[in-house]
Amino acid sequence: MANVIVNRVQEFLKKHPPFSFLNQDDLASVASQIEIQYHEKGEILFEKGDAPEAHFFILKEGQIELKDGEETKDFCDEGDVFGVLALLGKRPYILTAAVLENSLVYCIPVNAFEEILQRNSKVALFFAAGFASGQVVIRQDLSAGQKARGIFKKDNNDHSLLIFSDQSEIRFSENVVCIAAESSIQQAAEKMAEKEVSSVVIINSEKYPVGIITDKDLRTKVVAKAISLDLPVKQIMSSPVVTKKRDSSFSDLYLSMIKNRLHHLILTEDGSAESPVCGILSDHDVLLSMGNSPAVLINALLNTTDLTEMRAIRDRAETMLRYYLENEVSMDFVASVMTEINDVIIQQATKIARSKLAPEFPEMQGIKFAFISLGSEGREEQLLRTDQDNALIYEDLPASVQVKAANYFHLMGSEIVEVLLACGFASCPGEIMASNPKWVQPLSKWKEYFSEWILSPTQESLMQASIFFDFRKITGSSSLTDELSAHIYEEIQSKKAFLSFMAQNALKNPPPLGFFKDFMVEKSGEHRDQFDIKARAMMPLADLARLLVLSHGITGINNTFKRFEKLGQLEPNYESLFNQAGKAYEILMRMRALEGLQNDNSGRFISPEHMGKLQRQLLKNTFSPLAELQDIMEVRFQLAYFRK
Numbered sequence: 001m002a003n004v005i006v007n008r009v010q011e012f013l014k015k016h017p018p019f020s021f022l023n024q025d026d027l028a029s030v031a032s033q034i035e036i037q038y039h040e041k042g043e044i045l046f047e048k049g050d051a052p053e054a055h056f057f058i059l060k061e062g063q064i065e066l067k068d069g070e071e072t073k074d075f076c077d078e079g080d081v082f083g084v085l086a087l088l089g090k091r092p093y094i095l096t097a098a099v100l101e102n103s104l105v106y107c108i109p110v111n112a113f114e115e116i117l118q119r120n121s122k123v124a125l126f127f128a129a130g131f132a133s134g135q136v137v138i139r140q141d142l143s144a145g146q147k148a149r150g151i152f153k154k155d156n157n158d159h160s161l162l163i164f165s166d167q168s169e170i171r172f173s174e175n176v177v178c179i180a181a182e183s184s185i186q187q188a189a190e191k192m193a194e195k196e197v198s199s200v201v202i203i204n205s206e207k208y209p210v211g212i213i214t215d216k217d218l219r220t221k222v223v224a225k226a227i228s229l230d231l232p233v234k235q236i237m238s239s240p241v242v243t244k245k246r247d248s249s250f251s252d253l254y255l256s257m258i259k260n261r262l263h264h265l266i267l268t269e270d271g272s273a274e275s276p277v278c279g280i281l282s283d284h285d286v287l288l289s290m291g292n293s294p295a296v297l298i299n300a301l302l303n304t305t306d307l308t309e310m311r312a313i314r315d316r317a318e319t320m321l322r323y324y325l326e327n328e329v330s331m332d333f334v335a336s337v338m339t340e341i342n343d344v345i346i347q348q349a350t351k352i353a354r355s356k357l358a359p360e361f362p363e364m365q366g367i368k369f370a371f372i373s374l375g376s377e378g379r380e381e382q383l384l385r386t387d388q389d390n391a392l393i394y395e396d397l398p399a400s401v402q403v404k405a406a407n408y409f410h411l412m413g414s415e416i417v418e419v420l421l422a423c424g425f426a427s428c429p430g431e432i433m434a435s436n437p438k439w440v441q442p443l444s445k446w447k448e449y450f451s452e453w454i455l456s457p458t459q460e461s462l463m464q465a466s467i468f469f470d471f472r473k474i475t476g477s478s479s480l481t482d483e484l485s486a487h488i489y490e491e492i493q494s495k496k497a498f499l500s501f502m503a504q505n506a507l508k509n510p511p512p513l514g515f516f517k518d519f520m521v522e523k524s525g526e527h528r529d530q531f532d533i534k535a536r537a538m539m540p541l542a543d544l545a546r547l548l549v550l551s552h553g554i555t556g557i558n559n560t561f562k563r564f565e566k567l568g569q570l571e572p573n574y575e576s577l578f579n580q581a582g583k584a585y586e587i588l589m590r591m592r593a594l595e596g597l598q599n600d601n602s603g604r605f606i607s608p609e610h611m612g613k614l615q616r617q618l619l620k621n622t623f624s625p626l627a628e629l630q631d632i633m634e635v636r637f638q639l640a641y642f643r644k
Contacts, residue, residue, distance in 0.1 A: 062103025211237030
C-alpha cells in the first residue's frame, strides 16, 4: 500500500515544476519522504511571522489563500508551491496561508530538497523565477553580482533573485486577432497568415474569450491528424482560457504563463474570461520584456525544438552575457548560467535527434547512452560559442546488434552536432565531435581509450587526455559516465608515473611574458602581434588544476576555479596560492569573453597595444600564480629527474 501511495505522489509531482526537472531517482527519493496532510476549510497552515516549518508545500487538491493581514496576495491552486522560505533562507513567513477549501497538501522536507537545489540548476533557476512563500520576489538590480551567487550557493540565504522588467516595459500586442467560434479552421488559418500572427482568440457574441488556437494547434491537431479544414474552430481550440487583467504586474503575468505552461496569455478588461479581450502576451513578448533573465531564456529553450528559435534565444543569451560581464557579476554565477543554457540546447538537440531517428530505429530507444561535453563546455566554462568538443558513450551490447547500434548512435551524434552548428556553435577543427565515429563508442571501447592514454602516454595521448579528462555528462545515463570515471581513477592509481607525464606536458605551454616582461605575441600569420590568451594563460592554469585534482584522486569537479577552490581545502599550506590562481582564471575568462563579444570572435587573440595600462597590468598580474604553480609542479613531480 505504501508503494502505491508513493507512486501516486511521484506521478503527481512529475507533472509540476520544479519537480518535473528532477531525474527519476531524485523524484522517487522526494516522493518517498513526503508527508501528506489534509486540512479543512478555515484552517491556517501558517501565520505571518511564524518560524518556518521543516518543509515547504505543494497543493495537491483544494485552494489556499496567501494574505497579508486582510489583504489577499495570491491564491494557490493544484500544483502550486508555497511556503518556500523554509527552504530558501529559513526566514519567518511573510504571509499567512489560509485554507479556503478542504485541501490535500504535500509537505516536502527541506532536508530532502536542499542537496537537489544545490546541484540542479534548473530547480534553482525555477525558484529564482519567483516561487518564494507563494509570492514573487522582484529585484531590479542584478549588478550586485555577489548576491546573484545565492542561486547556486548554499551559504547565501537569498535564493529568490531574478531580474524582472518594470511594468512600464511590458510589451504585448493590443491588436488581438479574434474569430467567432462558428468560423472554420480554414478561416482561422487564413486570418493568422494574413495578420502574420501565431495565435487567434476565439470569442463569443459578447466578444468574451472562449478559446485560443495557436500555430502549434494547427500542426498537431489539424495537419498531423488530417482532419477537415471545414470543421468549426471550437473543435480544436484550447478551452477554457486563462486570462489576466492587462495592468497586472509583469511578475504576475509571467508566473501565470509558467504555472499554466502557456505560450500565449489572454488579457481582458477586468482579468476574467467574462470580459472583452484587450491584449495578448506571448512567450516571445516575455522574452523581449525580460531579455536579461536566465530563467526566461531557459524556459523558452525547454519549450521549443525549432532551430531558428533556439538560435535566436542563444543570441539573446549573448546579450545577457555582455550585461553580466560589464556589470561585474561574479564569474561562477555567469559560468553556471551560460553552462545551463548550453546544456539545455544540447538536451533539446538530443530530443530532436532521437525523435527523428525513432521511426527507423524503434528497438534502440531503450538502450543506455550518455552524450558528453569535453574541453571548455565539459569544464562549465564555455561562455562564447567557440568550438564544439563532444562525444557519445553507449552501453555494451551483444554482437548481433552492435553494428546497428553503432550506426544509430553515430547518426544521433551527427544530428546533435548539426543542431549545435545551427545554433551558432563552431565545428571542432580536430573533428573531436559526436559526428566522428571514432568518438561514438560503447563503454568498453572508451575504457580502452583511456587505458591506452594512461598506460602509453605519448605526446598524442597526453593531448587527448587534456581534452577528454574533462568530460561531463549532459544528457543520458549517469551510470555509464560514473563507471568510466571509476575506471580512469583505478588506471591512474595503478600507474602514478602518468601524472608526471601530464605535469611535463603541462609545463610545455609557451610562457606568457618574454625576458623583458613584455607579452609574448604571435610572430607571424593572421594573429601577428597578438597575445594568445588561451594557450599562454588559460590552458596552463586549466592543465595544472586538472593535474592536481587527479593527483588527489578527485573526480566530479571539472570547473577550473572550482578545482582550485577544492585544492585550497586539500592543501591549506597553499590555500592562498590556489585562491589567487582561481581568481586569475576568472579574470582571464572575463577578459576573453569581453574581447570575443566586442570583436564577434572567439576572443582568443588580444592586441596588447590596444589595451589600456590598467588592463595590461591586470592581465600580467594573472601570470604570477601561474609561474609559482609551475615551479611547485617541477619539484613535486620531480620533472628534472624525470627528463634524464
